[in-house]
Amino acid sequence: MATRKKPKAKTQAPKKPLKLFYSPIHGFIHKVLVVAHESGLWNQIEFVPIYPLRDGYSVAAINPLHKVPTLALKDGTVLYGSQTIVEYMDSAGKKKLFPKPGPKRWDALRRMALADTVFDVTVNMALEKAEKPMRSNVYTWYWPKVVRALDQMEHDAARLKGFDVGQAATLHALSYLNRQLGKGLMPPVPTKYDWRKGRPKLTAWWNKALERPSVKSHFNQEYQGKDTAAFAQEQIADVLRMQGRKHSSPTELQKVDFHLD
Numbered sequence: 001m002a003t004r005k006k007p008k009a010k011t012q013a014p015k016k017p018l019k020l021f022y023s024p025i026h027g028f029i030h031k032v033l034v035v036a037h038e039s040g041l042w043n044q045i046e047f048v049p050i051y052p053l054r055d056g057y058s059v060a061a062i063n064p065l066h067k068v069p070t071l072a073l074k075d076g077t078v079l080y081g082s083q084t085i086v087e088y089m090d091s092a093g094k095k096k097l098f099p100k101p102g103p104k105r106w107d108a109l110r111r112m113a114l115a116d117t118v119f120d121v122t123v124n125m126a127l128e129k130a131e132k133p134m135r136s137n138v139y140t141w142y143w144p145k146v147v148r149a150l151d152q153m154e155h156d157a158a159r160l161k162g163f164d165v166g167q168a169a170t171l172h173a174l175s176y177l178n179r180q181l182g183k184g185l186m187p188p189v190p191t192k193y194d195w196r197k198g199r200p201k202l203t204a205w206w207n208k209a210l211e212r213p214s215v216k217s218h219f220n221q222e223y224q225g226k227d228t229a230a231f232a233q234e235q236i237a238d239v240l241r242m243q244g245r246k247h248s249s250p251t252e253l254q255k256v257d258f259h260l261d
């Protein structure tokens with residue numbers, strides 16, 4: 001008698017406990033990815049690419065600010081603000097990048113604030129290029145902050161030991177600044193400005209930090225996984241289900257005529 005073969009059970013990859021919504025920009029070192037890698041949480045994360053200005057990629061259903069990064073935990077809790085996310089990762093992971101309360105911690109947090117502000121003002125300067133006519137005071141107000149922050153980073157670089165969250169943020173800020181300088185910013189930012197010039201300690205620190213596996217994990221790597229809007233919305237629907245909410249159609253994004261990356 002012919003025996004029927006049992007159909008093979010469909011093996012589905014186990015669900016990962018964390019979902020990280022982030023924009024997989026090429027040539028950018030993400031602080032949240034560096035911390036995810038360093039803290040040992042990398043394999044527990046479902047990475048969900050979001051292109052914040054493209055149709056279909058709204059994360060507003062789970063984050064009213066519609067900003068990336070956004071992290072969803074397995075119980076449906078959603079965290080936003082990269083500083084909140086890295087602190088969560090640090091508490092959940094093995095290796096600690098936040099020193100214990102005391103001078104080392106305040107110094108790491110200060111360096112994170114310094115770098116995150118350089119990142120924020122660089123985003124604003126990049127956005128400003130799309131303003132017609134351009135409001136030149138945005139650049140004249142922001143650029144000196146960047147230069148002074150770079151000088152402070154040079155000063156700090158001489159004293160850095162080990163690797164902490166302030167350094168992860170510095171990588172994030174400098175890589176984004178590099179990217180935008182490469183595309184060209186507006187006066188008074190000099191054309192072909194190179195922050196390495198006259199800042200040997202920061203340059204040496206940067207070159208060494210680029211060798212870290214947590215940086216190599218994504219820096220200058222083409223994103224290989226799924227990055228469609230449908231995938232992003234499936235993942236958002238999953239978070240809403242965990243929260244006991246229904247997924248309606250994704251919130252429409254306001255139409256804008258600029259491109260941010």
Ligand SMILES: N[C@@H](CCC(=O)N[C@@H](CS)C(=O)NCC(=O)O)C(=O)O
Pocket residue numbers: 023052053065066067068069080081082083116123
């Ligand atoms: N302060 C925020 C900044 C995040 C941020 O600027 N995200 C940008 C990506 S470059 C974004 O999501 N922009 C979309 C928007 O503002 O609508 C953080 O640290 O998380």
